[in-house]
Every structure is written in C-alpha cells, then in structure tokens.
Amino acid sequence: MKKFFGFLFVLVLALVTAACGGNNDNSDSADKSTGKSDGGKKEITIAIDQNFVTLDPHNAGDTVSIFGVRSMYEGLVGFDEKMNIEPALAESYDISEDGLVYTFKLREDVTFHDGEPFNAEAVKANFDRVMDDANNLSAKRSFQFIDSLEVIGDYEVAFHLTEPFSAMINKFAMVPMISPKAIEEGTKYVEANPVGTGTFKFVEWKQGTILELEKNEDYWGGDQTNVEKVIFSPVPENGSRVAMLKTGEADFVYPLPQQNVKELENNEDLTIDESPSTIARYVSINTFKDPYSDLKVREAMNYAVDKEAYIQVVKDGFGHVLDSTMSSETQYYSQQEPYEYDVEKAKELLKEAGYEDGFEAEIWGNTSSESVKGMEFIKQQLAQVGIDVTIKSMEEGTLSDEIYTPEKPEDAKVQMWYVSWSPSSGDADGATRGLFSSEYFPPNGANTAYYDNDDVTEWIKAANATADPKEQEAIYKDIQSTVYSDAPWIFLATDINLAAHRNHLEGVYVAPDGSVDISHAQIK
Known part of the structure; x- marks a missing residue:
C-alpha cells in the first residue's frame, strides 16, 4: 500500500510539473555558443536559481549572496x-x-x-x-x-x-x-558599489535581473582568467535555465535540475559537473509555537515524511537521506538513526499529543522550481496524518526579511521553513552554532527553529574553546545526537551538487558549500 501511494504521488506530481520551461529571447547579436561577443570580447553568462539578497560582504548570509561577494572580494x-x-x-x-x-x-x-x-x-x-x-x-x-x-x-x-x-x-x-x-562612504554605498580586490570587479546590479562584473586587469595575482565580462542571471524556473544552457544563452548553470540530467548527458556541447556537497535540506520547525513546541508533534512530522521518496520525487535520485544535523562531507559528522517512514507511528504520536485530527499549518519557501516542488511534497506527506499545510512562496529577499526581522521569538510568524544550509566557513561550527545555539535566534543568527537546549548551547561553546580535535569530535557527536533526537527540523536530504557548462568554458566550479567560483574562468 505504501509503494502504491508513493507511485501514485510520483505520477501525479510528474504530470503537474512536466515541461514548464521556455526559451528566453536575447536581442544581443553575440555568439553565445562560444562565449564571445561580436566585438571579440570574451564574456560568459551564469544562470542561477535565486536572486542575490545583498552585495555587502560583511552582511551576506545566504549562499548566493556569499558567492556573488566572493566574485569581487x-x-x-x-x-x-x-x-x-x-x-x-x-x-x-x-x-x-x-x-x-x-x-x-x-x-x-x-x-x-x-x-x-x-x-x-x-x-x-x-x-x-x-x-x-x-x-x-x-x-x-x-x-x-x-x-x-x-x-x-x-x-x-x-x-x-x-x-x-x-x-x-x-x-x-x-x-x-x-x-x-568605500567604507567611508557608508553602508548604503557599500551595498550598491562593491569595491574589493578580486579577479573581477563590479559594473552593475539590477536586483532580480543581472549582476554584471568585468575583469580586474590589475589583479595582484596576475592573469588568472581570460574572461572579460561575467553576467550572473537569476532564473528561478528550472526549465528556463536549462533552455538557456541548450541555446547557449547561458554558459554555466547551477543548480542543474536533476530531472534534466539524462536529457543533457549525451549533448556533445555540454559537460555535466557532479560533486559532493555539504548542503543539508530540511524543514525548520518553529519550536516556540504551538503545536510545534511538543516534541511528539515534531517526531510525528519526521515519521510522516518518506525521505527516500523525497529524494526520488524532488531530487530525481540525486541525494542522500539527512541522517544527522549536517552533511557527511562536513567536519566531525556523526551518523544518527534516521526517522523511518511510518505513517501509523506518526498518527499515534499526534494522538498522544492531543492532535488526533491533525491541525492546520503553513510552510514558507522561496520561488525556485525545486523549492515549490519540495513544499508540495511536504504538503502531500503531512496530509496523510491530518496536517493541512498551506504553501507560502516568497521571493528570496522578502522571505529573508520575514524570517530574520523579528526581534523576539514571540514576534516570529514563521511556522515551517523549507530551506537548506551549508557551512560556508567549511567547519563543524559553521554547521552548528548559528543553527542550534539559543544565543542565535533571529535576528542574531539562523536558529530559525528557535531551538533552545541549554546542554547544546554549552557544548557548542566547549567545542570552540578546545583545540583538541578528539575532544571536539566527541562534543560534536553529543550535539548531533541530542539535536537529532529533539527534532527541531524535518530532516530531509543532503545534496549532490549538479551544474553544467558549455564545453568552451573551463575553470568555473561549484564548491561543496554550493558557492560558484569564477576566479579562474577560461574561455577556450
């Protein structure tokens, strides 16, 4: 019966989401298939799935803004x-x-x-x-x-x-x-006029449309790239990004939609890049609000979601079950026993918590195709146990404001947030402190579950205070075990990074944290 309903959902979702992409017209007469304009200027376009929230390098918190900043700073x-x-x-x-x-x-x-x-x-x-x-x-x-x-x-x-x-x-x-x-000019100037030392320098930013950069001819490290112009183009809709890649309107696309891999893998003009990832995907649950303050409710939500089906339906098989609070690619990762898919157990837990008939809920997320698809999946899964979920999709900047503006937990309106996290600092602290310490509730950090466990907060401090790797490993093991048991998230999956580029382009890659590096871009 479980397999039948899983198959039925996959079939319905496939029919709903199939073939929604189109081609974006471009009146520029540039030969995009070679990455060169008519005047011989070497330029590339990189299509990404989200908008940049800020270009202030001291205030960038989302992955897209971080790699936009790193392109210049x-x-x-x-x-x-x-x-x-x-x-x-x-x-x-x-x-x-x-x-x-x-x-x-x-x-x-x-x-x-x-x-x-x-x-x-x-x-x-x-x-x-x-x-x-x-x-x-x-x-x-x-x-x-x-x-x-x-x-x-x-x-x-x-x-x-x-x-x-x-x-x-x-x-x-x-x-x-x-x-x-630039600092002397004030924060507003810094936000709109990035001035760094990187291989590329700022030209123009049109929020939601393009970020344009040009080569820094005076770069201290010498001639790292032969690309003279870079355009970052936010394209949330999956089909449109793929169409741009196929026609040559885009030279590099990230993320590459998983469902398009088979279609593109035999295209002689393209290369698909697959790499390990530190990106963890989950639903953050506001533990400060009822009924989510009840551990049994949060456990029920985890048991109600089929993680393997999520990977197949939403990620087209490209992913692994999130069996800890962080990816297996992250420092001091410690594997936990995943919440197995068990609808009956979920229903029993809800009954014990006093919610036998379920309740109404709301989930937030951005407007990218994959996020919408992911939220639809969560809605369908939780409906099986009587939780009626309303999806609220917002543009990235608006979503960030809604999440991080509240000054106190009681002011937060978010119930659930479909989101991902990757430690851009590359360490276990980056995957832990800002997410689970009670000192990092918004707006001070990314603990959007408002998770509050005194032991965990103290352990995080202890891990940072010691230089002994074995001691750190033991502490982070305790942290992961405790947080996973407390279930402040619906633990979903870890990513496999998928990108694609046209074969005339080399040197652009996606790091494990999901950031795109263009510093050594080369057009052949």
Whole structure:
C-alpha cells in the first residue's frame, strides 16, 4: 500500500510539473555558443536559481549572496576547491600556542578596485566597521571572540581573542576586505558599489535581473582568467535555465535540475559537473509555537515524511537521506538513526499529543522550481496524518526579511521553513552554532527553529574553546545526537551538487558549500 501511494504521488506530481520551461529571447547579436561577443570580447553568462539578497560582504548570509561577494572580494585567507584554507590577502599567518593571537603578514602588492592600497590600515578599517554595533552586520558573529586588533607594521596585524576559538581561521575567510574609501562612504554605498580586490570587479546590479562584473586587469595575482565580462542571471524556473544552457544563452548553470540530467548527458556541447556537497535540506520547525513546541508533534512530522521518496520525487535520485544535523562531507559528522517512514507511528504520536485530527499549518519557501516542488511534497506527506499545510512562496529577499526581522521569538510568524544550509566557513561550527545555539535566534543568527537546549548551547561553546580535535569530535557527536533526537527540523536530504557548462568554458566550479567560483574562468 505504501509503494502504491508513493507511485501514485510520483505520477501525479510528474504530470503537474512536466515541461514548464521556455526559451528566453536575447536581442544581443553575440555568439553565445562560444562565449564571445561580436566585438571579440570574451564574456560568459551564469544562470542561477535565486536572486542575490545583498552585495555587502560583511552582511551576506545566504549562499548566493556569499558567492556573488566572493566574485569581487577576498579575505585575509580563502578556500580552495575542497574548502581547505589557503592564503589570500595575507601571504602567511601564525597562531599562538594558547590560541589567543592570530598574526597575519599581508601582501604588499595589492590595490583595491578603486586604486586604494591594501595594507594594515585597510584591515583595521574593515575590523572597525564589522565591530561597530551601530552597523549591525552579520560578520560580527564571526568576530565575536576577537577583543582587539593590533597594527604591528604597515603589512602586519595581530588579532587578540578573548578566549580560544577553534574555528577562528575559517571565520577569517568569511570576512572579505572592503576598500577603506568605500567604507567611508557608508553602508548604503557599500551595498550598491562593491569595491574589493578580486579577479573581477563590479559594473552593475539590477536586483532580480543581472549582476554584471568585468575583469580586474590589475589583479595582484596576475592573469588568472581570460574572461572579460561575467553576467550572473537569476532564473528561478528550472526549465528556463536549462533552455538557456541548450541555446547557449547561458554558459554555466547551477543548480542543474536533476530531472534534466539524462536529457543533457549525451549533448556533445555540454559537460555535466557532479560533486559532493555539504548542503543539508530540511524543514525548520518553529519550536516556540504551538503545536510545534511538543516534541511528539515534531517526531510525528519526521515519521510522516518518506525521505527516500523525497529524494526520488524532488531530487530525481540525486541525494542522500539527512541522517544527522549536517552533511557527511562536513567536519566531525556523526551518523544518527534516521526517522523511518511510518505513517501509523506518526498518527499515534499526534494522538498522544492531543492532535488526533491533525491541525492546520503553513510552510514558507522561496520561488525556485525545486523549492515549490519540495513544499508540495511536504504538503502531500503531512496530509496523510491530518496536517493541512498551506504553501507560502516568497521571493528570496522578502522571505529573508520575514524570517530574520523579528526581534523576539514571540514576534516570529514563521511556522515551517523549507530551506537548506551549508557551512560556508567549511567547519563543524559553521554547521552548528548559528543553527542550534539559543544565543542565535533571529535576528542574531539562523536558529530559525528557535531551538533552545541549554546542554547544546554549552557544548557548542566547549567545542570552540578546545583545540583538541578528539575532544571536539566527541562534543560534536553529543550535539548531533541530542539535536537529532529533539527534532527541531524535518530532516530531509543532503545534496549532490549538479551544474553544467558549455564545453568552451573551463575553470568555473561549484564548491561543496554550493558557492560558484569564477576566479579562474577560461574561455577556450
């Protein structure tokens, strides 16, 4: 019976969502199939599924905004293709034995896109901006353990911490350096006029339409790319992104819709890129609200959702059951026993909680095709146990405002949020602290489940305070076990990153955290 209803749902959903894409007209006479315009200028278009929320590098929290920022900015250190730390604007760094002092020797041959020099004073200007409470920037969460910045010389700085923080070096990679001259112009200027040191520099941003960049001919690292112009084009509808790729209107597409892989894998003009991912997909449940404050209700919701069917229906088989609070690709991952699909058990738990007849619920998500499809799946699954779900789909910027604007848990309107998370800092702290510490309720962090467990909050602090990897591993194991049992999410799946590019393009890739890197783009 379970298999029959699963098949029936797959069939109905396939009929509803089939073949909704179309081709976007482009009056430009450029030869998009080769990535070159008529004038010989080498340019590429990258089609993505969401809008950029902000281009302020100290306030970017969503993955799309983060990789948009990284296209123009750099930090003292950065990440390689596998999310390992590597030097960037600092040519080297040293960590004191007690873990309280991080000393950076800066590169001496770097200028910002506006011609301003990069030096110790520029680092100080950025540090001052981040730490100013009046600016209310999300980057301050990365610097919360920093007490002061010492300018040792023109090209050397030292950060002094109040206590050891094991993930600190990764956090430095998350705070890009802005031109001091741009900082002086104020936050509104920074938001609209990115000025960094990266391989590409800002030209224009039309919210919801394009982000246009051009090559930084004076890049300190030499000639990293032969691409002269990059257009990021937000295209939420799956079929439209695929059509752009097939016609050559787009040179790189991410994410590639899973259902189009078989269609495109034999296309001689295209290459499909498949890579491991740290992206976890889940439904965040507002544990502060009734009936979601009841553990039995949250457990019931987990048992009511068939995770394997989710992967087949929504992800077309490209994914793995989320069997912890983080992806298996993330540092200190510890596997848990998944919530098996069991409708009868879900109904029994709801009955014990006093909701034998179910209840009405609301789920929020963005407007991308996959998010809508995912929310439809959740709605169908929960309907089996009497939970009547209304879907509320919003544009990314509006959704972000609705989620993160409330100052107190009681002000939050969200009930459930269909969302994904990837630790852009590449460490276990990035997959844990902002999501599960009670100190990181919105607007201070991404604990949108308003999950409150004193043990977990203290364990997170303890994990950050020790430099012993074995001790950290043991602590994070306890954290994952406890959170998974407390079920503040409907745990769904981890991604397999899928992208595709036309064969004339090389060097653009998707990192495990889902960010698109264009710094070494090459047109053949």
